[in-house]
Amino acid sequence: MPELQSSAPPERSPADPLSPEPPRxxxxxxxxxxxxxxxxxxxxxxxxxxxxxxxxxxxxxxPVEELTLERIRLPEPGVMEVSVVNGGPEAVTIxxxxxxxxxxxxxxxxxxxxxxxxxxxxxIPYPWVEGEPHTVTVxxxxxxxxxxxxxxxxxxxxxxxxYLGTFALLGVYAGVIxxxxxxxxxxxxxxxxxxxIDFFLSLTIGLLVFLGVDALEEAVATSASVxxxxxxxxxxMFGLLGTPLVIGAIGEWRSRLRGGRTPLWVAGxxxxxxxxxxxxxxxxxxxxxxxxxIALGTFLVIGFLLHNTTEGLGIVTPLAGERPRLxxxxxxxxxxxxxxxxxxxxxxxxxxxxxxxxxxxxxxxxIVVVVYELWRLxxxxxxxxxxxxxxxxxxxxxxxxxxxxxxxxxx
Amino acid sequence: xxxxxxxxxxxxxxxxxxxxGLAAGAGGLSLxxxxxxxxxxxxxxxxxxDMITVGQLRPGSFDPSAFLTRFDGGNVSRLPSGQVLRxxxxxxxxxxxxxxPGVFYPAWTYNGQVPGPTIRVTEGDRxxxxxxxxxxxxxxxxxxxxHPSGMDGAFEPVHPGRSFTYEFDxxxxxxxxxxxxxxxxxxxxxxxxxxxxxxxxxxGRPPANEMVMVMNGFDTNFDNENEIYAVNTxxxxxxxxxxxxxxHELNRIYVVNVTEFDxxxxxxxxxxxxxxxxxxxxxxxxxxxxMVSLAQGERAILEFSYKxxxxxxxxxxxxxxxxxxxxxxxxxxxxxxA
Numbered sequence: 001m002p003e004l005q006s007s008a009p010p011e012r013s014p015a016d017p018l019s020p021e022p023p024r025x026x027x028x029x030x031x032x033x034x035x036x037x038x039x040x041x042x043x044x045x046x047x048x049x050x051x052x053x054x055x056x057x058x059x060x061x062x063p064v065e066e067l068t069l070e071r072i073r074l075p076e077p078g079v080m081e082v083s084v085v086n087g088g089p090e091a092v093t094i095x096x097x098x099x100x101x102x103x104x105x106x107x108x109x110x111x112x113x114x115x116x117x118x119x120x121x122x123x124i125p126y127p128w129v130e131g132e133p134h135t136v137t138v139x140x141x142x143x144x145x146x147x148x149x150x151x152x153x154x155x156x157x158x159x160x161x162x163y164l165g166t167f168a169l170l171g172v173y174a175g176v177i178x179x180x181x182x183x184x185x186x187x188x189x190x191x192x193x194x195x196x197i198d199f200f201l202s203l204t205i206g207l208l209v210f211l212g213v214d215a216l217e218e219a220v221a222t223s224a225s226v227x228x229x230x231x232x233x234x235x236x237m238f239g240l241l242g243t244p245l246v247i248g249a250i251g252e253w254r255s256r257l258r259g260g261r262t263p264l265w266v267a268g269x270x271x272x273x274x275x276x277x278x279x280x281x282x283x284x285x286x287x288x289x290x291x292x293x294i295a296l297g298t299f300l301v302i303g304f305l306l307h308n309t310t311e312g313l314g315i316v317t318p319l320a321g322e323r324p325r326l327x328x329x330x331x332x333x334x335x336x337x338x339x340x341x342x343x344x345x346x347x348x349x350x351x352x353x354x355x356x357x358x359x360x361x362x363x364x365x366x367i368v369v370v371v372y373e374l375w376r377l378x379x380x381x382x383x384x385x386x387x388x389x390x391x392x393x394x395x396x397x398x399x400x401x402x403x404x405x406x407x408x409x410x411x
Numbered sequence: 412x413x414x415x416x417x418x419x420x421x422x423x424x425x426x427x428x429x430x431x432g433l434a435a436g437a438g439g440l441s442l443x444x445x446x447x448x449x450x451x452x453x454x455x456x457x458x459x460x461d462m463i464t465v466g467q468l469r470p471g472s473f474d475p476s477a478f479l480t481r482f483d484g485g486n487v488s489r490l491p492s493g494q495v496l497r498x499x500x501x502x503x504x505x506x507x508x509x510x511x512p513g514v515f516y517p518a519w520t521y522n523g524q525v526p527g528p529t530i531r532v533t534e535g536d537r538x539x540x541x542x543x544x545x546x547x548x549x550x551x552x553x554x555x556x557x558h559p560s561g562m563d564g565a566f567e568p569v570h571p572g573r574s575f576t577y578e579f580d581x582x583x584x585x586x587x588x589x590x591x592x593x594x595x596x597x598x599x600x601x602x603x604x605x606x607x608x609x610x611x612x613x614x615g616r617p618p619a620n621e622m623v624m625v626m627n628g629f630d631t632n633f634d635n636e637n638e639i640y641a642v643n644t645x646x647x648x649x650x651x652x653x654x655x656x657x658x659h660e661l662n663r664i665y666v667v668n669v670t671e672f673d674x675x676x677x678x679x680x681x682x683x684x685x686x687x688x689x690x691x692x693x694x695x696x697x698x699x700x701x702m703v704s705l706a707q708g709e710r711a712i713l714e715f716s717y718k719x720x721x722x723x724x725x726x727x728x729x730x731x732x733x734x735x736x737x738x739x740x741x742x743x744x745x746x747x748x749a
Contacts, residue, residue, distance in 0.1 A: 102735065103647065106465060
């Protein structure tokens with residue numbers, strides 16, 4: 001429309017469509033403009049709740065029900081406890097329970113009608129068989145069925161000193177010891193030439209990328225068993241993108257405060273990211289152990305030792321030019337390793353796919369930040385950056401080390 | 412929701428009805444154990460009282476206990492020739508039925524019930540069945556037995572709102588069945604359009620306590636596998652409400668298998684054997700056994716009397732079917748010998 005353009009110059013610059021128009025005075029007040037759509041929406045929702053939607057929405061067929069059986073606990077011989085959550089659009093009524101294709105007596109802790117996002121625990125006096133799989137099925141009042149399997153039946157741990165100890169040990173083996181051993185590389189990295197420090201930093205990036213992908217895979221896999229309404233994949237998004245945003249914002253604020261990103265800040269960030277990843281890993285280990293899917297065998301412990309020791313190397317490498325105090329080092333190690341213990345506790349006693357998904361996603365997100373920070377560090381440090389042959393090799397070796405040691409811990 | 416309480420009450424009621432041959436004093440309670448003497452250390456009794464549905468049907472639901480002994484002779488009159496005429500009204504209608512406590516199934520029914528009424532006539536009678544389809548799909552009635560082609564129900568779908576009258580002479584004597592034969596047949600049968608069809612021999616059978624049991628199943632989530640198995644529709648009904656029979660008395664059960672999706676169903680009784688009359692078309696017993704397997708559409712007449720009083724199970728010997736509802740109890744009441 002050339003005529004229009006030539007006759008009247010545009011009020012706004014076409015290059016910047018979002019530049020505000022000069023506020024108009026008089027007429028409808030601003031607060032009304034802002035609230036009017038919300039008021040209309042509220043009115044409509046109220047109307048729908050009162051009289052129901054008009055027209056096509058009402059049908060004679062039953063609504064699509066969605067019930068998620070989150071977890072089977074076996075608190076004692078002859079008892080199963082199943083946690084059920086309704087992630088569907090409508091209330092669901094638990095009519096009957098079947099265990100291994102047999103109707104079974106049971107009690108429900110509350111109304112049999114589970115409201116949307118409601119939770120129930122179903123207690124079933126079933127003579128489960130040690131070491132064998134069992135399937136529990138809920139039959140709703142419309143005849144739909146929802147099932148979950150326990151892969152290897154074994155008595156679930158109760159919260160007592162012995163089991164807290166066992167799970168703490170599990171976390172210490174899998175997370176704390178390896179990380180602290182890795183920290184002992186500090187004298188080594190301080191002694192080597194600068195280009196080899198760069199190599200080990202790139203190797204750290206490789207390790208972290210591997211851990212990040214691992215955490216993301218776990219997050220996405222677990223999100224599949226999150227009840228529909230909680231939108232498992234959206235939780236992954238929050239963790240994966242939200243965490244870098246929050247950490248980035250904190251870093252920005254902090255660097256304005258203290259000036260620049262100190263090596264200690266980078267090391268702390270790496271420890272934090274690894275810690276979040278290990279929290280998720282602890283959750284997974286704790287759950288697997290509690291449900292009998294893995295045994296804490298020698299082989300597995302050795303696997304975790306090798307696999308996670310490299311994480312300590314990643315933390316100390318940025319400190320090559322520093323003289324950190326012992327207390328600082330211990331703090332860094334604790335930051336990265338102790339979450340494994342916490343995760344193992346949580347995973348062993350109360351497993352929730354929602355939290356597991358979120359923790360893994362946050363772990364993946366934290367690693368995104370760390371990798372980004374290291375990337376920026378390289379841009380400042382070395383002319384070739386990460387793409388110098390030695391550094392590129394470092395990244396690949398880092399991933400390869402994790403892959404090979406990972407072969408030992410496929411549980 | 413405690414089913415245990417329920418069962419105990421049933422057993423106590425059973426004890427009150429007659430002199431039940433259970434251990435004195437612990438009468439009602441020993442039924443609860445059903446073979447489990449002492450309480451196990453674990454919370455589960457590992458008894459048949461754990462492996463059952465919970466709760467009760469809502470009031471006014473189909474009652475398998477009443478259905479068990481209800482035989483429909485129709486409206487009887489005589490034709491000018493002197494032949495007995497039995498007329499029936501069968502109406503196909505869609506109805507939600509309760510197949511286990513709290514589990515509702517969108518069934519297609521004859522006269523609002525699954526199985527449909529048990530039609531019982533004598534060989535040589537004239538049958539006139541007025542069929543009206545009040546459902547939302549075409550239906551029909553296909554009787555097993557000997558009849559003219561146009562009365563077969565296979566090629567005459569009756570569309571919603573329409574009627575059809577089936578008329579033929581009842582032959583041969585035996586235990587038959589009727590069911591819808593509209594395509595897709597699998598769905599029309601498993602949704603509930605079937606019933607037992609008994610043609611008595613002219614000379615009759617020996618007097619007995621007669622029962623009809625239609626072995627059926629329900630695919631409540633429509634995945635082409637049954638979630639619920641039963642005789643006469645309601646899972647575990649006769650376990651929660653035992654079938655009362657008397658010691659030494661002759662019992663006759665008309666067993667029809669209409670179970671969809673599974674190749675075979677079976678009928679096994681405890682503590683006894685029965686005389687088996689396959690299809691009931693011969694008055695000579697076929698076998699003396701406690702176990703018969705029937706494919707879909709097969710049927711058999713079983714005759715037996717109990718030597719010993721007390722509770723005895725009867726169930727499918729496919730354990731899976733038994734555990735999903737096809738399981739019941741005969742409570743044999745003691746009759747003192749004169």
